[in-house]
Amino acid sequence: MIEHHVSEDLLLEYAAGALDEASSLLVATHLALCPPCRAVVSEAEAMGGVLLEGEQPEAMSEGSVNTVLERVAQSPVEPAGHEGARGRADRLDAASLPQPLRGYAADTLSRRGWRRVAPGLSQLVLGTSSGPTTARLFHLAPGTRIPVHSHRGLELTLVLQGAYQDECGTYARGDVAQLDESVTHQPIVSRSSVCVTLAVTQAPLRFRSLAVRMIQPLLGL
Amino acid sequence: MPVESPADLLRAVAERQDRQAFIGLFRLFAPRVKAYLRRQGADSAVADDLAQEVMLKVWRRAAAFDAAKASAATWVYAIARNTQIDAFRRTRRPEVDMEDAALVADSTPLQDDAMATAERERRVRAALKTLPDEQAAVVRMSFFLHKPHAEIAHELRLPLGTVKSRLRLAFGRLRDALREDRE
Numbered sequence: 001m002i003e004h005h006v007s008e009d010l011l012l013e014y015a016a017g018a019l020d021e022a023s024s025l026l027v028a029t030h031l032a033l034c035p036p037c038r039a040v041v042s043e044a045e046a047m048g049g050v051l052l053e054g055e056q057p058e059a060m061s062e063g064s065v066n067t068v069l070e071r072v073a074q075s076p077v078e079p080a081g082h083e084g085a086r087g088r089a090d091r092l093d094a095a096s097l098p099q100p101l102r103g104y105a106a107d108t109l110s111r112r113g114w115r116r117v118a119p120g121l122s123q124l125v126l127g128t129s130s131g132p133t134t135a136r137l138f139h140l141a142p143g144t145r146i147p148v149h150s151h152r153g154l155e156l157t158l159v160l161q162g163a164y165q166d167e168c169g170t171y172a173r174g175d176v177a178q179l180d181e182s183v184t185h186q187p188i189v190s191r192s193s194v195c196v197t198l199a200v201t202q203a204p205l206r207f208r209s210l211a212v213r214m215i216q217p218l219l220g221l
Numbered sequence: 222m223p224v225e226s227p228a229d230l231l232r233a234v235a236e237r238q239d240r241q242a243f244i245g246l247f248r249l250f251a252p253r254v255k256a257y258l259r260r261q262g263a264d265s266a267v268a269d270d271l272a273q274e275v276m277l278k279v280w281r282r283a284a285a286f287d288a289a290k291a292s293a294a295t296w297v298y299a300i301a302r303n304t305q306i307d308a309f310r311r312t313r314r315p316e317v318d319m320e321d322a323a324l325v326a327d328s329t330p331l332q333d334d335a336m337a338t339a340e341r342e343r344r345v346r347a348a349l350k351t352l353p354d355e356q357a358a359v360v361r362m363s364f365f366l367h368k369p370h371a372e373i374a375h376e377l378r379l380p381l382g383t384v385k386s387r388l389r390l391a392f393g394r395l396r397d398a399l400r401e402d403r404e
Contacts (some may be wrong), residue, residue, distance in 0.1 A: 009385050012392060013370060016363040017302040017314060025315040032317050035327035042290060043399055044392060046363040048302065049295025050346045057252030058259060061269045065247045068273050069240060072280045099318035129312040176323070 004175040005037055006030050006156075012210045015044035021128040022132060025104060026156050026176075033174035034096035045208035091122070091139050092196065096161060101198065104128070120144035120189075133202050140164070140195040143188075150184040153202030162187060162195030225341065227293030228286075235283035242339035243280055250294075251276050254301045258399050260365055261309055271308055275301045285319075292342040302367065349391075356391040359384055 006014075006027055013019050014027040030039050091114055094102055104126045114122040120141035128135050132153075140146075140162070140212055163172040166185040171177055179185070189195040225233075225242070227249060233242035251272045258268035278300050286296050306314045318324065352360065362373045370388070376379040 008389065008392070012363070012388055017306055018363060018368040018369045019314075021312045021315065028315040028317050032321065032323065035325060038317065038327070042295075043396055045291065045299055046295050046342060046345050047349065047392070047395060048298035048341065049292055049359055050349050051348070051364055052253055052257060052298045052301065053249075053294045055253040055256040058256040058265075058268070060247075060251045060255060060272065064251070064269060064273055068247065068276050068280070069243065071277055072243070091300070096323060098323040100315045101323040102323070104315075111302065119223075144280055185276065204400045 002034050002174040004169065004171060004177060005034065006176050007178055008040065010156075010178070011037060012044050013038050015041045015093070016048070020133045021130055022131075022133040022200045023156065025101060025128060025135050026158050029098055029101045029160075029198060030158055030174065030176050045051075086208055093161060094136075101160075102134075114139060121146070133200060135198065135200050138195075138197045138199055140189045140197070142193055142195075143191045144195075145189075146187045148184060148186045151179050151181060151201070153180070153181045155202070156200040158198045160196045160198060162193040163190040164195050164197075165190065228288040228339070231279075231283050231286045231293055231296075234280060234287070235286065246279060246293075247276055250279070252295050254297065257301060257365065258305060261305060261367075263309075271304060274302050275306075278304065288338055292336075292338055294342070306367070343396040343399060346394050348394050352391055352394065356387045359387045360391050363388060 010019070010023075010027060012025060019027065029186060031041060033132055073213055092105060094106070097105060105124070108124055108126050111127075113126075114124050115120045122139040124139075126135045126136040126137065137160075142162075156176060157171070158176050159171045163170060164187045165171070166177075166187045168177065168183070168185065225245065230239075230242040230245045233239035254275050255265075255268045255272040258271050259265070263271065275297070275389070279297060282300070286293070291299075303314050303316070306312065311341070315362060349357070359373055359377075362368050362376070363370070368376070370384050371381055373379075374384045377384070
């Protein structure tokens with residue numbers, strides 16, 4: 001059972017198409033694992049539907065319906081198909097990653113590998129469009145302790161595999177932690193298995209220890 | 222002969238590639254999608270081209286339309302929103318793949334039929350009409366102009382918390398309208 005959900009504010013922003021690519025990727029991955037949040041997004045989209053119906057129609061150019069009909073003649077109705085798991089599943093149980101995250105991970109891994117940033121901690125920065133927000137996968141060995149840190153912007157973490165604990169609770173597959181400037185925490189990975197998370201950050205993390213802060217640029221965190 | 226609903230027209234396109242049904246959908250939705258695209262700042266020619274693009278996707282994806290889940294207008298809205306993001310922001314908008322094997326399926330089966338969906342949308346429409354202006358304005362800026370909450374707050378010179386609470390209140394009304402018939 002998922003206990004920690006994406007906030008309603010963020011679901012509304014996703015439904016409205018107002019989120020950047022990296023944040024959308026995290027929300028879409030949570031939605032794939034969380035039917036109740038999918039229902040909220042469908043309800044929110046109904047607002048868009050009603051607004052669209054209420055638009056004052058603006059005449060289309062002459063013959064445009066025929067232009068489209070000519071084009072559909074060359075393009076049949078799409079069957080409901082999808083891509084299976086593929087790509088290098090290095091360090092990942094690729095089949096357990098929902099789409100579209102699986103595609104992003106495979107795409108990134110075809111170009112570069114995981115980078116070790118500290119003992120027990122590797123990261124893979126995913127190829128989302130550039131901007132202040134980045135999406136990355138973290139691969140954490142069982143029992144890993146992340147140094148105490150707070151955040152300069154919003155940080156979203158979605159657990160994909162394994163579990164970790166911090167001051168706010170336990171996070172397992174599908175759970176999302178939404179953290180801002182006010183939270184300082186020290187996540188500890190459960191001892192029983194590897195933990196894989198998807199993290200979306202708006203700005204670099206702020207570590208409490210000066211020593212960690214000094215080497216932070218080298219770690220790429 | 223009863224007038225066919227947009228949901229019926231979509232089904233006719235999916236099942237029989239019915240061109241007359243598609244023309245009906247086009248007349249209904251293309252001019253509204255064009256008006257919506259003009260709001261994003263597109264000129265008439267660009268909005269026209271993109272509206273055609275949206276309608277082409279409506280044809281191609283008609284089989285994925287599920288009247289129990291959304292009204293035709295909501296379904297077209299989602300396609301128009303995504304097409305607009307691709308075209309104007311030049312980024313992707315990651316979406317849930319409902320056919321994916323790794324998807325956690327909903328264990329509560331949908332009991333609603335298309336009629337119930339249409340009835341709910343009618344209530345949503347009524348609920349949205351009675352929203353206070355200040356709430357309606359943020360709903361429009363969010364769902365039509367796709368502005369992040371922080372940007373809406375900046376433009377309206379309001380605290381971010383106020384924008385979020387207005388949207389939450391508006392959404393709360395809409396959910397009440399959607400759930401009127403459920404216990």
